Amino acid sequence: MTALIEAHDLTRSFEVSRGMFKGKRTLHAVNGISLDIRQGEVLAIVGESGCGKSTLARMLLGLLPPSAGAITLEGQDIRSLGRKGMARRVQPVFQDPYSSLNPRRTIASIVALPLEVHGIGTAAERRKMTIEMLDKVGLPQRFADRYPRELSGGQRQRVAIARALVMKPEVVVCDEPTSALDVSVQSQILNLLMDLRRELNLTYVFISHNLAVVEHIATRVAVMYLGRVVELAETAALFKAPRHPYTKALLASVLTPEPGLGIPDTGLGIAFPDPLNPPSGCPFHPRCPERLPQCASVVPQILRDETGAVACHLHGQGPAPH
């Protein structure tokens, strides 16, 4: 598979005010991430709140410029493509279908807006494309002239998907697309995303904290912790043999509906660290059940091999003490 999007040593920091007299501190939301998004894959980005996954998504969409590093789309720097050029090829679907749709516009005008902005077709042609798109996402034509408030959460998320796909993009960045939905609606949206991917030959970046959903939909998984990718692997390999202790803990935390197994012990000591004041060395070391002496002081280098990538002293290039 060829790389469609490549991120090179991507960093994004924010200046965070600490109150009136304390001055500012720098928050490294994304800290030196390099990864490629391959044609036709579903790359899941998983991690807990504050790990930087949404910041990464906004940079991949071209909505947020990186502080350092670059993103290329088929070898071309996305800065040279411009906002509109990016929007033709990479589109988002956001988490909350209640706040991501303009309440004062009809469904048809929400879905047609990208076409209008890009000056595609006449009004009649845009209407036709919109109705076709609504049909593709499973919304009958009678919804076209309704308003978002008349729709359920699942129907709204279908509208958001239709809006993302009406420009026929190659990549769709889905940021927690089913987290706000009930389970019976979630399964419908996941089925729809899978169907559309096959039908339209789409590439997905799928951001989620739900590992059961990720296992179901993704082909590759990147695990993030405090702004870094700590492990990257094909989905089956990651679930079968996780390498990073954080990945192991995440997988152990998945509560499958299997009675009698009880609540797992993740082995993680303390709570998520303050991203403004990240731990020294490996940022995961204070919580890590397998930490080595050097973990507190030395940042682990990322090891890239045929399985994927892992940043952990247990899997270092050098001779790791066992």
Place this chain on the structure above:
Amino acid sequence: MANSSDIVLEVDGLSVDIRTAGGTLHAVRDISFSVKRGETLCLVGESGCGKSMTSLAIMDLLPKAATKTARRLAFAGEDLSRAGKGRINALRGNSMSMIFQEPMTALNPAYTIGNQLVEAYCLHKKASEVEARERAVFLLGKVGIANAAERLGQYPHQLSGGLRQRVMIAMALMCGPELLIADEPTTALDVTIQAQILRLLADLQRELGIAMVLITHDLGIVARIADRVAVMYAGQIVEEGPTASLFNAPRHPYTQGLIACIPVPGRTEPGGRLGVIPGVVPSLVGEVRGCSFRDRCTKAQQACLDAPPVRETADGHRWRCILENAA
């Protein structure tokens, strides 16, 4: 078998009606269940099924527009539906307490957590502030908070989400409750923190012999923590039973549908089609007749226009359906 004195909470024929501009919304419709000492009952269902209204009705915390009726709503043998406001106030936060979903909104941002922890204890137990602080430190340690004494002086915004939820749990346990109602206690938390908090809750509940009602939409949590499960749909309990029996042999088409919807690593085929429940939840405004699931049910028949019978197996697995086994 446990005798009747072990029953901490008994709900018989509870209904909650809410006045809305469009008419009366029947949020909870004639539900009955009981919870024993040391037992965890999970109320599970999707948004709008009435699970949170049920918990608020038990705690007498319903919004003003809502009214409840019940044949019997008894806590430790005492019928609360006949108890006055003063009596409820004496029980609530004392021998029956609640953990809410969002600890940031449930905690008062203007008071230190120490103040909030000791308040109910001083009030209900007529204890001195020193005694109350001692108990607070003890319980914060119990819920896994290090440097508990220092934490007492901190404000909610100084704590992470996981720590705040631990404080909420400690607060709910301050007066040694017999009944604990936890409404989506981990929904706002990250997955690794969720597992830690649920483990803690289950351990404390077992150790202290508390009767717990845990409300959630997450079937994974239910399977792992519940002794018994009640599945709610459109304001009714449509199926109830021991956890293993409910998950291994679900009888109601809605329960079967819900379980089929969730991807399970190692069980569902990656990339395969997940089960769906077609249609949407019916409106509960005005009169609701017959089986409320019939419009979405693939096995619906003419007979579903009438109220379905309640069926029961020997192990106490009950469901509301015309079918003996919908599978």
